[in-house]
Amino acid sequence: MSTHGFIGGIAKLAAASLVASALISGTAFAGPTLDKIKQRGTIKVGVGTTPGFFSPDSNGRWQGFFIDYGRALSIAVFGNPDKVEFTNSSPQQRLPALQSGEYDILLSGVTVTATRAFKLGFHFGPTLFYDGQGILVRKDLGVTKAADLDGATIGAQSGTTGELNVADFFRKTGKTFKPVTIEDTGQFIAALESGRVDAITQDSSDLVGKRTQLKKPDDYIILPERLSKEPLAPAIAGGDDRWLEIVNWTVNATIQAEEWGITSANVDQFLKSEDPAIQRFLGVDPAFNQALDLDPKWAYNVIKTVGNYGEIFDRHLKPLGWDRGYNRLWTNGGLLYSPPFR
Numbered sequence: 001m002s003t004h005g006f007i008g009g010i011a012k013l014a015a016a017s018l019v020a021s022a023l024i025s026g027t028a029f030a031g032p033t034l035d036k037i038k039q040r041g042t043i044k045v046g047v048g049t050t051p052g053f054f055s056p057d058s059n060g061r062w063q064g065f066f067i068d069y070g071r072a073l074s075i076a077v078f079g080n081p082d083k084v085e086f087t088n089s090s091p092q093q094r095l096p097a098l099q100s101g102e103y104d105i106l107l108s109g110v111t112v113t114a115t116r117a118f119k120l121g122f123h124f125g126p127t128l129f130y131d132g133q134g135i136l137v138r139k140d141l142g143v144t145k146a147a148d149l150d151g152a153t154i155g156a157q158s159g160t161t162g163e164l165n166v167a168d169f170f171r172k173t174g175k176t177f178k179p180v181t182i183e184d185t186g187q188f189i190a191a192l193e194s195g196r197v198d199a200i201t202q203d204s205s206d207l208v209g210k211r212t213q214l215k216k217p218d219d220y221i222i223l224p225e226r227l228s229k230e231p232l233a234p235a236i237a238g239g240d241d242r243w244l245e246i247v248n249w250t251v252n253a254t255i256q257a258e259e260w261g262i263t264s265a266n267v268d269q270f271l272k273s274e275d276p277a278i279q280r281f282l283g284v285d286p287a288f289n290q291a292l293d294l295d296p297k298w299a300y301n302v303i304k305t306v307g308n309y310g311e312i313f314d315r316h317l318k319p320l321g322w323d324r325g326y327n328r329l330w331t332n333g334g335l336l337y338s339p340p341f342r
């Protein structure tokens with residue numbers, strides 16, 4: 001064997017043992033995003049502006065269902081819910097901004113799609129909200145179903161799945177419509193109010209919230225159809241396995257806690273639980289979370305501070321009349337299911 005081949009062999013062995021030890025120790029590789037987050041001391045989150053899901057309150061502090069997941073991530077990384085900065089940008093701009101590193105994560109109602117995952121290289125955490133696309137119309141049009149909109153002018157936001165789905169819907173049903181694509185959210189809503197468009201189409205989560213912001217909400221209705229499946233999930237850039245796992249398991253923690261009946265109010269009582277799985281989860285048995293290279297109390301802190309999935313949902317979405325629907329736990333006939341914490 002030549003010296004060169006020998007040294008090359010040693011290098012390969014060393015690389016292989018590095019991979020092996022990472023696998024044995026069970027830690028996913030940290031990548032550029034998590035390194036940047038830790039250096040900066042905050043997580044940069046791109047969000048939308050829909051009441052209930054994400055909107056600044058009268059003091060300018062962001063509130064909402066997705067916002068609480070940003071705070072939960074801040075707890076998982078920093079042990080503090082406020083090491084997080086929320087910024088709104090348009091649906092058109094936010095995915096490129098995520099790609100270029102302007103955001104560490106989008107919690108903005110991004111739909112998981114094959115193109116975004118395969119072609120654009122984004123990674124998605126667990127679905128946080130199972131949604132579908134709706135249509136909001138002025139009541140005086142006398143329309144009761146989507147098919148009645150033959151020939152109508154319909155607004156969609158550029159860069160959204162809604163823009164694509166509405167075209168599919170009309171092609172599929174053999175009807176026609178005039179598309180108007182609008183980037184800016186304010187103009188999107190204004191187009192409906194001014195009569196520039198007959199209807200607008202977006203995720204129904206967005207339409208329910210934005211309808212409350214119209215000058216005369218009662219003059220508008222959301223049609224019964226859902227044109228698509230819109231599983232809304234946290235989106236991150238590819239290339240950072242550990243950041244992805246922190247996102248995955250922080251969401252899972254809120255779902256698993258709900259399944260166990262652990263809430264922000266009773267989590268301290270669960271510290272006395274005899275169940276070994278709950279002891280691992282809450283860090284009573286610290287070895288499990290330590291082996292993940294996480295603070296033993298990370299899941300305890302998340303639940304104590306923001307609560308479980310049901311609490312987050314009820315705090316922000318129940319007041320707007322949202323029913324859990326598909327967003328119930330699997331044990332209650334819904335789609336939410338956390339893999340095991342073990």
Ligand SMILES: N[C@@H](CCC(=O)N[C@@H](CS)C(=O)NCC(=O)O)C(=O)O
Pocket residue numbers: 047048049050053088089090091108109110111112157159160161162185203205206230232
């Ligand atoms: N789910 C769709 C639409 C995403 C979207 O536009 N979401 C709404 C909120 S649910 C939004 O960000 N609107 C702009 C805003 O609220 O500022 C997609 O991923 O393309």
